[in-house]
Amino acid sequence: MKNKLGLAGVALLVVLALAGCGSSGGHDGMNMDEGMMEPLKVDLSLTPEQAKVGEKVSIEAHVTQKDKNVDKADKVEIEIVKEGDSSVHEKVPAKNAGDGKYVLEKTFDSAGDYKITSHVTYGPQHTMPTKTLTVSE
Template sequence: MMRSKKLVAVLLGATLLVLGGCSSNGTKHSEIHNMNMNMSMEPIKVELQWSPEEVVVNQKVTFEAVVTQDNEAVDDAKEVLFEIVNKNDEGQKIELKGKLIGKGVYQAEGTLEKEGQYNVTSHVTARTQHSMPSKELSVKP
């Protein structure tokens, strides 16, 4: 009987130490809850486009990615990268870093020096997600 009381006391003490240690890292449970509330599980959406729509060799092109989540602009993307690859010569590849210009719109400018078909992919990393939509671009002489 005496032995079981000591065992219960030891187990109770150990449990209190473990539970007390769980909240000693300085982060309150309400702070963790608030951080999780700001992270939506809704996927980010990326609309890829460029201007002008009809591209000719050595013409300046503005590539644009419009990033949204829950129909709201995403202005805090960690990375927006435009990868433009010539479909006939994969050695003809450029990568342009997108810059936020406002309201979820990221842009970069570049020039394509050869005519042909290109695959344009925007790599967008935002809010723990990654999206990489692609479109085909035709460059005329």
């Protein structure tokens, strides 16, 4: 009888311990309640949208999560690839301009179509929207 009561007591303790593991109380590491897993949104814009050789282009990635600006992204890089010319390929860090905006100003030396991709990493998320920029003579 004592053996059955002892076994029942141990089983009760195990059940209570496991129930505690499912609580959403504070803990070290990523807290899902803080919205870290909300989708990261990146609005990539080019100004101007079509450029001429030698003209400065502003490439901006506006990063938000849950409709709030993300001012401390882990990494924001702009990848530039000229279509049809694999020798023109670079990845450059964008500067944090505040209010969730990360900016790179770039001048293009030759005409053509360029794929502009922003690589944004924030926590466990990475997103990379792409736009095409046409540069003419």
